[in-house]
Amino acid sequence: MSTQSIESNSEGNQTVQFKVLSDGQCEKILNAALEILERTGVNVHSEEAISLLKAANCDVDGIRVRVPSCLIQKAINTAPSRVVLCDRNGNRKLFLEGNNSYFGPGPTCPNFIDPKTGERRGAIKQDAVDTAIVSNALPNIDFVMSLCMISDHTPELADVHEFHAMLKNTTKPLVGWTFDVTGLQDIVDMCSAVAGSLEELQRNPFVAMYSEPTTPLSHSKDAIDKLLFLSEKNLPVVYTPGMILGGTAPVTIAGALAVGVADNLIGLLLSQLKREGAPFIGAAPGGPLDMKTMQHSYGAPEWMLQHAASTDVYHYLNIPIWSAAGATDSKVVDQQSALESALQIAISAFGGAHLIHDVGFTDLGMTGSLAQLVMCDEIIGMVRRFINGVDIDEAHLAVDVIDQQGPGGQFMCAEHTFKHFKNELWSPTLLDRQSYGDWKNQGEKTMGARVTEKVQKILDEHKPEPLAEDVAKKLDEIVERAQQRVR
Amino acid sequence: MADFNKLADAIFKGDVAEVVATTKVLLNDGATPLEIVNDGLLAGMNIVGPKFKAGEMFVPEVMMSARALGEGMRIVKPMLSASDAVSVGTVVIGTVAGDLHDIGKNLVVMILKSGGFNVIDLGIDVPPEKFVEAVKEHNPQVVGMSALLTTTMAAMKQTLDAMTEAGVREQVKVIIGGAPVTQKYADEIGANGYASDAILAKELCAELIG
Numbered sequence: 001m002s003t004q005s006i007e008s009n010s011e012g013n014q015t016v017q018f019k020v021l022s023d024g025q026c027e028k029i030l031n032a033a034l035e036i037l038e039r040t041g042v043n044v045h046s047e048e049a050i051s052l053l054k055a056a057n058c059d060v061d062g063i064r065v066r067v068p069s070c071l072i073q074k075a076i077n078t079a080p081s082r083v084v085l086c087d088r089n090g091n092r093k094l095f096l097e098g099n100n101s102y103f104g105p106g107p108t109c110p111n112f113i114d115p116k117t118g119e120r121r122g123a124i125k126q127d128a129v130d131t132a133i134v135s136n137a138l139p140n141i142d143f144v145m146s147l148c149m150i151s152d153h154t155p156e157l158a159d160v161h162e163f164h165a166m167l168k169n170t171t172k173p174l175v176g177w178t179f180d181v182t183g184l185q186d187i188v189d190m191c192s193a194v195a196g197s198l199e200e201l202q203r204n205p206f207v208a209m210y211s212e213p214t215t216p217l218s219h220s221k222d223a224i225d226k227l228l229f230l231s232e233k234n235l236p237v238v239y240t241p242g243m244i245l246g247g248t249a250p251v252t253i254a255g256a257l258a259v260g261v262a263d264n265l266i267g268l269l270l271s272q273l274k275r276e277g278a279p280f281i282g283a284a285p286g287g288p289l290d291m292k293t294m295q296h297s298y299g300a301p302e303w304m305l306q307h308a309a310s311t312d313v314y315h316y317l318n319i320p321i322w323s324a325a326g327a328t329d330s331k332v333v334d335q336q337s338a339l340e341s342a343l344q345i346a347i348s349a350f351g352g353a354h355l356i357h358d359v360g361f362t363d364l365g366m367t368g369s370l371a372q373l374v375m376c377d378e379i380i381g382m383v384r385r386f387i388n389g390v391d392i393d394e395a396h397l398a399v400d401v402i403d404q405q406g407p408g409g410q411f412m413c414a415e416h417t418f419k420h421f422k423n424e425l426w427s428p429t430l431l432d433r434q435s436y437g438d439w440k441n442q443g444e445k446t447m448g449a450r451v452t453e454k455v456q457k458i459l460d461e462h463k464p465e466p467l468a469e470d471v472a473k474k475l476d477e478i479v480e481r482a483q484q485r486v487r
Numbered sequence: 488m489a490d491f492n493k494l495a496d497a498i499f500k501g502d503v504a505e506v507v508a509t510t511k512v513l514l515n516d517g518a519t520p521l522e523i524v525n526d527g528l529l530a531g532m533n534i535v536g537p538k539f540k541a542g543e544m545f546v547p548e549v550m551m552s553a554r555a556l557g558e559g560m561r562i563v564k565p566m567l568s569a570s571d572a573v574s575v576g577t578v579v580i581g582t583v584a585g586d587l588h589d590i591g592k593n594l595v596v597m598i599l600k601s602g603g604f605n606v607i608d609l610g611i612d613v614p615p616e617k618f619v620e621a622v623k624e625h626n627p628q629v630v631g632m633s634a635l636l637t638t639t640m641a642a643m644k645q646t647l648d649a650m651t652e653a654g655v656r657e658q659v660k661v662i663i664g665g666a667p668v669t670q671k672y673a674d675e676i677g678a679n680g681y682a683s684d685a686i687l688a689k690e691l692c693a694e695l696i697g
Contacts, residue, residue, distance in 0.1 A: 412547065412550060412590055413547075413554060413593075413597070415551070418551045422545070427545070437670065
């Protein structure tokens with residue numbers, strides 16, 4: 001390629017351009033959130049947090065804390081604009097920066113679709129194992145969450161057991177949840193054992209941990225303590241409210257954004273007060289309360305709009321962004337689940353949210369499904385091709401090969417096709433593009449049937465890289481230590 | 488043997504330059520043209536067929552392999568002696584009367600040639616009598632007819648009828664293909680076979696010739 005160009009002032013959309021809020025609108029959301037924090041304030045149920053906020057000159061009245069805007073503005077500036085998550089071997093993999101989007105399952109579904117029988121039942125530890133194995137095998141699943149809240153082990157150690165299952169069955173970056181700081185300590189100990197030391201884990205973290213305030217404007221002791229624990233250790237924390245529009249947040253998306261951002265920014269402030277520069281991942285996600293069924297809908301267009309708008313606000317704030325997609329209200333993997341998931345995945349990737357979780361949710365987030373996870377992997381592949389956009393340069397304009405073939409020519413056998421088709425054309429692994437006859441001869445399988453087969457094939461055949469025996473033993477010992485504690 | 492493997496691998500990868508270079512090296516090293524064809528060029532194509540059927544290769548890659556094989560053949564073919572029977576059979580092929588489409592038919596031609604078949608390509612818009620004449624002239628084992636349009640499929644039946652009338656129908660096997668064509672249609676008009684893609688067409692020809 002020539003290093004000299006004859007062209008200046010070239011402009012073009014290298015990729016898809018998508019926003020639902022302008023910068024001016026994002027500023028209005030931020031100002032409303034700052035106003036809520038100064039005027040109404042938040043309830044903070046953690047003594048340590050109260051003393052940190054007091055020392056920083058917040059207006060503290062019992063547990064009610066009102067925050068001067070300048071403190072928040074400072075915290076926004078000191079928080080890192082990017083977080084890098086590694087794989088289990090310490091290779092830097094997920095760059096939560098710019099408009100990079102990464103997908104993974106969600107957490108804490110009390111139910112699970114049994115991959116063998118298709119029956120809905122309580123989630124068990126094997127489901128977390130299977131979720132890790134299937135996620136490890138899928139090319140478009142970038143990080144792993146457990147997709148369940150298991151009930152076949154000591155209930156108060158579900159978090160520790162799930163993390164134990166995931167660490168052993170995938171090398172991909174992990175995002176975990178815990179009940180409290182004790183479980184969090186177990187998880188950090190397990191991760192340190194895998195990394196070699198806490199310092200090594202801090203240098204190349206392969207884990208981010210999730211914590212959630214009780215929206216609106218209320219921050220529980222457990223949520224805050226987990227946040228402070230992780231910030232002190234300089235490990236990435238996700239601290240986002242789970243809002244229900246018309247329930248725990250205003251029914252208007254703008255109102256939900258304002259209160260959600262306010263709650264999230266309290267978390268940001270505390271993380272920066274605890275340790276300036278601590279990695280923090282934010283968002284103001286939520287969805288509507290269905291006014292007939294009183295259920296929180298994931299498939300609603302307002303849910304998608306709320307997440308897209310939240311993504312715009314956090315791009316504006318330049319803080320790494322949490323989001324969600326691939327989650328359906330449908331009880332089974334069907335036409336509804338495909339429709340809802342496809343839209344969510346497309347919109348979240350168009351907006352450039354960074355860590356997009358909940359892939360594999362069915363039943364309004366109450367039931368984990370490996371079939372849903374596998375189907376969404378295909379959708380993500382399709383969407384990733386789309387956001388890649390149209391390459392426009394000499395090679396892609398193909399004027400030379402058009403001239404070679406001329407009128408009535410064909411491009412099937414052209415070297416240009418051979419050279420470009422793999423980068424230009426996405427190739428499905430589940431979608432049917434056969435002729436009717438071939439489809440019929442191969443058993444007239446529906447998408448659902450093909451998805452189920454793929455889940456089974458992965459579970460039968462995929463063998464994730466195992467942990468070294470001595471490391472695996474250490475993890476078992478940490479789980480055993482936790483068992484002794486709760487006994 | 489290592490160099491024959493290298494040639495076969497270059498065919499599989501569709502690397503035209505590598506096929507030409509390796510073929511020349513092999514000739515210099517004293518390999519016979521027949522060895523090059525059987526152990527290198529056709530051996531490479533024999534990797535391609537199963538991989539395509541297993542869904543591990545894409546059509547443009549198969550075409551590039553076939554093209555690479557054509558380039559290799561161009562070097563060694565003039566050196567083959569008359570006794571080196573490399574042709575596995577003769578196929579007369581064409582797009583039927585009224586139809587000007589030829590991409591699919593050309594793909595079949597390329598793949599048949601890459602499989603060692605002697606192919607007589609009659610081109611597009613081929614009237615029934617021209618098929619009949621070609622059968623008389625070239626004495627093929629197989630006649631292939633292609634159509635892309637539902638409206639021109641009827642010409643396949645007319646061509647078969649013309650062959651029956653001329654008394655040449657029984658001396659050949661007739662196969663058909665093209666986007667709207669199905670096995671059911673082949674059965675209806677009394678063709679001997681149908682294939683849905685070029686690789687399957689090659690296998691069908693080999694099977695019919697036996």
